[in-house]
Amino acid sequence: MPSERTNEATRREWRELGFFYDRDDDAKVWRIIGTRIGVQSFISALAKFASNLRNERLSEHDHLGPYMYLKIGSWPEPEITDDWIAGPLWSLGRLSDEIKNRVAEANNNESLLFREFFAPDSLYELSIELRPEPFDPAKEDPNCW
Numbered sequence: 001m002p003s004e005r006t007n008e009a010t011r012r013e014w015r016e017l018g019f020f021y022d023r024d025d026d027a028k029v030w031r032i033i034g035t036r037i038g039v040q041s042f043i044s045a046l047a048k049f050a051s052n053l054r055n056e057r058l059s060e061h062d063h064l065g066p067y068m069y070l071k072i073g074s075w076p077e078p079e080i081t082d083d084w085i086a087g088p089l090w091s092l093g094r095l096s097d098e099i100k101n102r103v104a105e106a107n108n109n110e111s112l113l114f115r116e117f118f119a120p121d122s123l124y125e126l127s128i129e130l131r132p133e134p135f136d137p138a139k140e141d142p143n144c145w
Contacts (some may be wrong), residue, residue, distance in 0.1 A: 002143075002144070003092075007144040007145065009066075009143075010066045010138070010141065010144040011138035011141075011144050012138075013065065013066035014065070014066055014136075014137040014140075014141060014144070015039060015136065015137060015138055016066050016136040017032060017036035017038075017041060017059060017064065017066070017137065018019050018037065018039075018040070018041035018042075018137065019032055019033060019034030019038035019039055019041055019042050019137050020032075020033045020034065020138070020140035020141060021033070021042075021065060021070045022140070023069070023070070023082060023124075023126075025082060026037065027071075027116075027123040027125075028123050028124045029087070029124060029126070029127050030070065030080065030085065030124060030125070030127065030128050031129060032061070032125050032126070032127065032128045032129065033129040033131060033137065033140055034129075034130070034131060034135065034137055035130070035131055035132065035133050035135045036104075037133075038131075038137060039099070039103055039128055039130065040100075040136065042064075042099070042128075043096045043099050043100050043103075044096075045062065045064055045072060046072060046085075046092055046093075046095060046096035046099070047093060047096040047097075049062050049072045049092060049094060050089045050090070050093035051087075051089075051093065052089075052094035053089075055074050055089060056089060056143065057074065057076060058074060058075065058076070059073060059074065059075070060073060060074045061073035061074070061084060061086070064094055065111035066144075070084075070085075071083060071084035071085070071086075072084065072085055072086070072092065073085070073086035074086060074087070074088065074092075075087055075088070076088065077119075078091045078092075078095075078118050078119035078122075079119045079121075079122050080115055080118065080122040080123075080124040080125065080126050081122065081123065081124055082123075082124060085126060087118070087119065091118065094118075095114065095117070095118045098114065098117055098118070099112070099114065099128060102128075103128065103130065106130055107130070108130050108131060108132040109129075109130065109132070110129075110130050111127050111128070111129045111130075111132070112128040112129075113124040113125055113126070113127055114127075114128070114129070
């Protein structure tokens with residue numbers, strides 16, 4: 001069982017990240033949960049990775065969040081797996097633009113799905129779940145309370 005100090009550090013990291021994520025292996029879905037501003041942090045991470053030409057090499061990747069198990073990576077074809085959201089840099093840039101555009105038009109408490117757009121043959125779905133303000137991403141994590 002983590003100490004209260006560790007739990008507080010984890011809560012702080014979620015808040016700094018701006019959104020919460022989780023992988024549901026039964027449903028085969030990555031869930032990104034946050035406000036428009038929080039989801040913008042995820043969009044920015046995708047766009048930043050996609051715009052860095054050093055990431056063109058196969059299997060380059062960035063880890064996100066306190067537990068570091070969500071990865072954005074470079075791969076020859078777009079894919080969403082239990083390990084990562086990956087693809088050629090141009091496709092990750094396109095995904096970040098699509099998320100940005102759809103979030104701008106979405107309502108709070110709406111879930112937006114992106115597998116069909118990004119990687120239709122993938123086993124996993126990518127779900128963006130919008131929450132209204134105020135929202136604390138740390139409260140979504142039962143492991144740090």
